[in-house]
Amino acid sequence: MTQTPEQSVRKVSVQCTLNGQPTEFLAAPYLSLLEVLRETLGLTGTKEGCNDGNCGACTVNVDGRIVDSCLMLGAEAEGKTIETIEGVAPAGGLHPLQQAFLEEAALQCGICTPGFLVSAKALLEREPDADEPRIRLWLAGNLCRCTGYDKIIRAVEKARDEMK
Template sequence: MSKIHITTSVNGDPTEFLCEADETLLDALRDRLGMTGAKEGCGTGDCGACSVTVDGRLVCSCLMLGAEAEGREIGTIEGMAEGDQLHPLQRKFIEHAALQCGICTPGLLVAAKSLLEKHPDPTEEEARYWLAGNLCRCTGYDKIIRAVMDAAQEMREAS
């Protein structure tokens, strides 16, 4: 089987890679580009561990083909921090102990960032609804929601 040449942008950087026609975006990110932040938790789009953004839209990368990345802007957890400066969501997840094993954390952070980009002042109910597609077996959700709400407030005050 011949590989497909993909030209895309990942976290703002022009990127090219080769992938198989049936290869998922998750596998292309992890195996072709070495971006191992997104995790495969279920392979069926039910857990959110593989969440990334594609052209600003939150998607499960296990459900998208790598070839579909052609000409698109992909956002991953690796692009969240700016240099040595953690994103406010990353800091708040640490401060609120909203992470444990780390399988769900990258997907939750990408999803939370997507939420705050679209709704900078979410209610707790909106945050819970937005993150409902991300499953966590370790922390429970209260610490995660507190971290997201605290980060939202900090980001609003900083702007």
């Protein structure tokens, strides 16, 4: 009798820091970080749009770098510090980017929004003075099909100005 793929391989134990909390999980070694976040850990704010690293809906922050979580294995999270959309807002409030996205109407359907917020937050942490061309370049890995990007760029600029 054959086994299911999950049963046929030994799961690996992974310890990481996830949204500020020490976190431990077991995952089959072939599972992507995206699958671990959504299925194993129930963090469905990180979205799957293409599963091949082209849409950016699954963007997370790993040790200060933005990563398409569909292209990274869950097992590779060992020892890493990871932030997902669920970790962007401070307790009881919103991050200035989240507030700006609401005020500037920077989302329509909202499916790409978590990825954009995680990407833009990483940019402003590295480059608090990022200008429009720089913001456009940085966010070029995140696809949005609704807004035409205009209001997203304006929201990031607004948050940038308010964070100063």
